[in-house]
Amino acid sequence: MDNLIVGVFTIILCSFGYFFSWKYQKQNNFQIAVFLLIICGLILRIYTSSDFFLHEWDERYHALVAKNLIHHPLTPTLYENAILPYDYFNWTGNHIWVHKQPLPLWTLAVSLWMFGINEIAVRLPSILLSTLGIWLSFKISSYFFNKKIAYITAFLFSINGLIIELSAGRVATDHIDIFFMFFVELAIYFSIAFVRKGKMFYNILVGLSLGAAILSKWLPGFIVLPVWLLIIIASGKFKPKTIGIQFLIVFITSILVFLPWQLYIFHTFPIEANWESSFNLKHITEGLDGNGKPFYYFLNSMRINYGELIYLPLLWFFWKTITNLKNYNRLAIAIWFLVPLLFFSFAKTKMQAYILFTSPALFMMTAECWYMVSDFKRNRSYKWFFNLILFLLIALPIRYTIERTKPFEIADRNPNWVTALKQLNERNIKNGILLNYNRPIEAMFYTNLTAYPNIPDKETITKLISNGYTIIINNNENIPSDIKEIKEIVMVSLPNTAK
Numbered sequence: 486m487d488n489l490i491v492g493v494f495t496i497i498l499c500s501f502g503y504f505f506s507w508k509y510q511k512q513n514n515f516q517i518a519v520f521l522l523i524i525c526g527l528i529l530r531i532y533t534s535s536d537f538f539l540h541e542w543d544e545r546y547h548a549l550v551a552k553n554l555i556h557h558p559l560t561p562t563l564y565e566n567a568i569l570p571y572d573y574f575n576w577t578g579n580h581i582w583v584h585k586q587p588l589p590l591w592t593l594a595v596s597l598w599m600f601g602i603n604e605i606a607v608r609l610p611s612i613l614l615s616t617l618g619i620w621l622s623f624k625i626s627s628y629f630f631n632k633k634i635a636y637i638t639a640f641l642f643s644i645n646g647l648i649i650e651l652s653a654g655r656v657a658t659d660h661i662d663i664f665f666m667f668f669v670e671l672a673i674y675f676s677i678a679f680v681r682k683g684k685m686f687y688n689i690l691v692g693l694s695l696g697a698a699i700l701s702k703w704l705p706g707f708i709v710l711p712v713w714l715l716i717i718i719a720s721g722k723f724k725p726k727t728i729g730i731q732f733l734i735v736f737i738t739s740i741l742v743f744l745p746w747q748l749y750i751f752h753t754f755p756i757e758a759n760w761e762s763s764f765n766l767k768h769i770t771e772g773l774d775g776n777g778k779p780f781y782y783f784l785n786s787m788r789i790n791y792g793e794l795i796y797l798p799l800l801w802f803f804w805k806t807i808t809n810l811k812n813y814n815r816l817a818i819a820i821w822f823l824v825p826l827l828f829f830s831f832a833k834t835k836m837q838a839y840i841l842f843t844s845p846a847l848f849m850m851t852a853e854c855w856y857m858v859s860d861f862k863r864n865r866s867y868k869w870f871f872n873l874i875l876f877l878l879i880a881l882p883i884r885y886t887i888e889r890t891k892p893f894e895i896a897d898r899n900p901n902w903v904t905a906l907k908q909l910n911e912r913n914i915k916n917g918i919l920l921n922y923n924r925p926i927e928a929m930f931y932t933n934l935t936a937y938p939n940i941p942d943k944e945t946i947t948k949l950i951s952n953g954y955t956i957i958i959n960n961n962e963n964i965p966s967d968i969k970e971i972k973e974i975v976m977v978s979l980p981n982t983a984k
Contacts, residue, residue, distance in 0.1 A: 492892030646889030696742020
């Protein structure tokens with residue numbers, strides 16, 4: 486019931502905030518209007534992130550690796566103490582963990598180091614970056630269009646349910662894709678700053694941001710380069726030679742950021758790095774981890790992530806782009822969206838957040854379409870029809886915000902299994918191994934134990950005890966009788982954690 490009260494209060498508070506934000510933008514007071522968008526977006530992200538447990542995919546893995554990185558930033562591990570044999574092919578049970586690029590994990594580690602080992606510390610970086618994305622979206626859209634269109638762009642970013650859910654770690658790829666989207670957007674923002682100021686310093690910042698994007702989610706970050714190039718050409722301020730030199734500055738700077746880590750892991754962890762590299766390539770040719778989807782998957786899922794009318798802004802924008810290919814700024818936005826869409830559509834493995842970094846482009850398309858319809862309806866018959874389109878372009882994304890944040894759902898956001906795991910720490914068990922527990926990753930995050938979902942044979946357990954380990958077994962009906970006979974075993978009864 487408490488969750489329902491907080492949820493209702495959150496929606497009421499944000500409704501007032503968005504209402505007054507809209508009023509201020511009508512008065513052309515965009516400074517206060519956007520500030521209110523940012524505050525409301527932050528409130529939605531904090532509310533949704535207040536689940537006091539780690540989510541299954543993929544947050545728990547990212548959280549555990551980040552916790553371990555606190556002690557050795559250059560050695561990413563999932564199982565800190567790989568006591569039992571493991572298969573380095575299995576990224577969900579490996580020791581050395583180079584399954585993801587390190588920048589988001591390093592940032593999560595810093596947050597955990599500063600604020601303690603807890604769920605909010607895991608999510609805080611994504612909350613802040615996705616909130617800053619509201620402001621970045623406004624500034625970028627202001628350059629391409631005007632402040633009114635930029636305001637709608639920022640509003641759509643602020644309320645987008647998928648972005649909010651990813652910031653809260655509730656859905657797969659979570660914080661990794663938030664970081665990736667942020668640094669791609671930041672690189673484009675600095676590209677615009679370079680055009681306006683003409684100072685090489687901003688291009689260095691583009692390269693640093695691009696490198697950070699690649700250190701968040703690898704080579705798709707290079708989408709920044711054609712967008713940068715088109716923005717530079719559209720400005721008409723630079724000669725071809727200057728463009729070439731500045732392009733090299735961006736490219737070389739980005740390489741200096743992301744390449745050292747790649748060289749380091751291939752030298753230090755060659756087996757794991759080579760396997761993960763080949764595994765990444767398999768995403769293109771195979772449907773991995775049950776995520777094989779048809780070619781049209783992303784086009785189909787867009788209606789859920791951005792509202793069913795998203796196809797209208799898309800068609801409008803691309804028609805306007807095709808009929809005026811010399812408008813390089815418009816072409817830059819089209820490339821920002823279209824190239825990733827086609828690339829990931831051809832890849833066999835697909836997940837909904839893979840094209841999240843194109844979201845700002847989609848929001849700009851929707852915002853421009855909204856004002857196009859608003860202008861078109863003047864002096865026209867059937868104004869109700871155009872008003873309906875205007876309403877749905879905003880209302881449908883809001884609907885999915887409600888569905889994803891779940892403010893009206895009565896849910897246990899502080900489950901007792903988390904409390905029980907934390908209480909294990911009070912026993913001060915040294916060299917502890919927890920067996921027969923089906924949330925081993927969470928157990929290793931909340932405790933200092935090494936945890937496994939299964940029970941090894943009696944000989945293995947006896948050997949572990951003789952080597953100084955304390956064996957803890959979660960007591961249920963699955964424990965073999967010969968294991969129960971071992972006197973040194975500590976039996977615990979942890980709450981049901983059925984998934």
